[in-house]
Amino acid sequence: MNRTILIADDEKNIRNGLQLALEDEGYSILLASDGKEAWNLITENNVDMLITDLRMPHMSGQELLKRVSSNYPTMPVVILTGHGTIEAAVEAMRNGAVDFMTKPLNLDRLFLLIRRAFSNLDLHDQNAALKKELAELKRQSGYSKIIGKSEPMVRLMETVKQVADATASVLVTGESGVGKELVADALHQLSSRSNGPFIKVSCASFAETLLEDELFGHERGAFSGATAARKGRFELANGGTLFLDEIGEISQGTQVKLLRVLQERQFERLGGEKTLTVDVRLVAATNRDLRAEVDAGRFREDLYYRLNVIHMEVPPLRERKEDIPLLMSHFLEMYNERNKRQVEGFSQRAKAAMLSYDWPGNIRELGNCVESAVVLASEKIIDLDDLPGAVKNASSEERVVIPVGTTMEQAEKALILATIASCGGNKSKAADILGVARKTLHRKVQEYKLGEQ
Known part of the structure; x- marks a missing residue:
């Protein structure tokens, strides 16, 4: 999915430099030289993320952040700041910014921050779509307590x-x-x-x-x-x-x-x-x-x-695993309400583990798992570590075994190779998983001559 990022900064060199770097990463970029121009672009375009300086003419970054948080609450905002305004950047995070960065910018850290923000946005969109699908399924079935769209459950109903x-x-x-x-x-x-x-x-x-x-x-x-x-x-x-x-x-x-x-x-x-x-x-x-x-x-x-x-x-749950995401959404909503929590969804790692697990206790066990995770989760998103041990250990994620005595260079090579292999050779996806920029990964591949192996 092509994402659009708006860069708002009154320094032309920063705007243009970020534009080149982010376009090279595959993002569409919009530019604004002040807060007022940025707000107009947001209202007229489909903007997925805002990167804004705090000090700008006509409308400050703080005022721009307040407007975005009020009108576009799911849009991630990253604050750019000089060392002298870090306190103001921290205050901006309290007002809804996802993070702040000091100038001069560390591009690798910025790319990682952007990927994380979009990953959370993707999770939000996926969970909202699941919730909508669940509501429609309940409406169509005529009986809302049995949840499933798999062929065995459709036949049963x-x-x-x-x-x-x-x-x-x-x-x-x-x-x-x-x-x-x-x-x-x-x-x-x-x-x-x-x-x-x-x-x-x-x-x-x-x-x-x-x-x-x-x-x-x-x-x-x-x-x-x-x-x-x-x-x-x-x-x-x-x-x-x-x-x-x-x-x-x-x-x-x-x-x-x-x-x-x-x-x-x-x-x-x-x-x-x-x-x-x-x-x-x-x-x-x-x-x-x-x-x-x-x-x-x-x-x-x-x-x-x-x-x-x-x-x-x-049928047992292991024979209708396509119903698991719907059941997860159903139980999440139920146990949020019962326990007065506001957990928003599941991370990709948690979903992968729950889809890999065979659920010998079936729906009853799945419900207990979700309730436990809702109660114990420290963040808005349930992650792998929030799941019971048996479920967590079923994660289909591949593991790289690195013996003691391995050099840092050898360990890095092994990790890069295994990640690229697990992504079917897709280096862009591998870069996302490793948390580095695509250019960095390509440079490492050339440096270690991994393409020759």
Whole structure:
């Protein structure tokens, strides 16, 4: 992307010298001899960055900075100053400048500063585009809690919409943390039962007798301590949806009673004789292979077929990595709000690591990772060091191993060679990564005769 930089300085030699140097780096340059002319150019052109002296006629650099910060808050501003006005330059940074440089200028430092500023600007633009894409995706899907544009997730949501209004039982399978409960919730919310109750039960949370009481309720006196009748989850879900999570954990005895409810829509409370009839849509979920459980004799085959009328497999996050940036944006917004933070996004290094990691804990782990980074981040941008160790270590960045005893010249040569190789021979990109000017890198390549290797 070609960036435009405005140079505002009343010294002609500085303006022209910077113009030649920056045009040689590939930037488009606009020139102004005072603050007023600079402001006019900003309002009439697409300016990406301002480099301005503090002391100029007609409008000072301080006044120009105030106008830019107020009207163009994302535009980076670099202040040029003489040694006698460093205090004023520091004050300018408090007013929104990204950095200041003293004259005479160190061009390599200026080029690095410009690259960093544009890198942050690129991140801001990318995060804003992701946020916009996320909002549009939520609007189009009709259900904002499931996020994904990958082919597996698009197919899954199409199936959810297709079967949401049916009464047939649904079995949702997938690894822990993939969002099986959200699929059950989507089935309910997109159905004509959405005004009815959505009742959830984690089957692994209860012992056998307690689970039966939880599902079917009990009559007064059914057991010691049953001082009053109590409705079970099936009764509470009447007219709505009952979600049974971790269905593979239930005992054989409970399986028999659950089978009867699915077949006849009828049951009795514990200790009761009255047969109750309910209208409930059942959605079950498991991270186990229920077919294997049937073959092993631990799960009833007839119940398996009753549950598995419609089967939905939620893919693990490692199989839909193109959804990770959207999920990162979603969680960033969520946890900024919850923790009263204003983190703006993720650095390229952090994104690379998060895309490289396989997320064995799936979306749940990703959400926890983003929340941790939001809370612990010391800057506005989450960087690689803000991520948990397991994620950070998954970074796909190549490493150069330099043994002890290597000379500085040999180390520099090895680093330059490895960086150019990782960039596919693109020396401009390599210069950006190494934080040096293109001319400097080309000079080093010629000096070390690296082009001959």
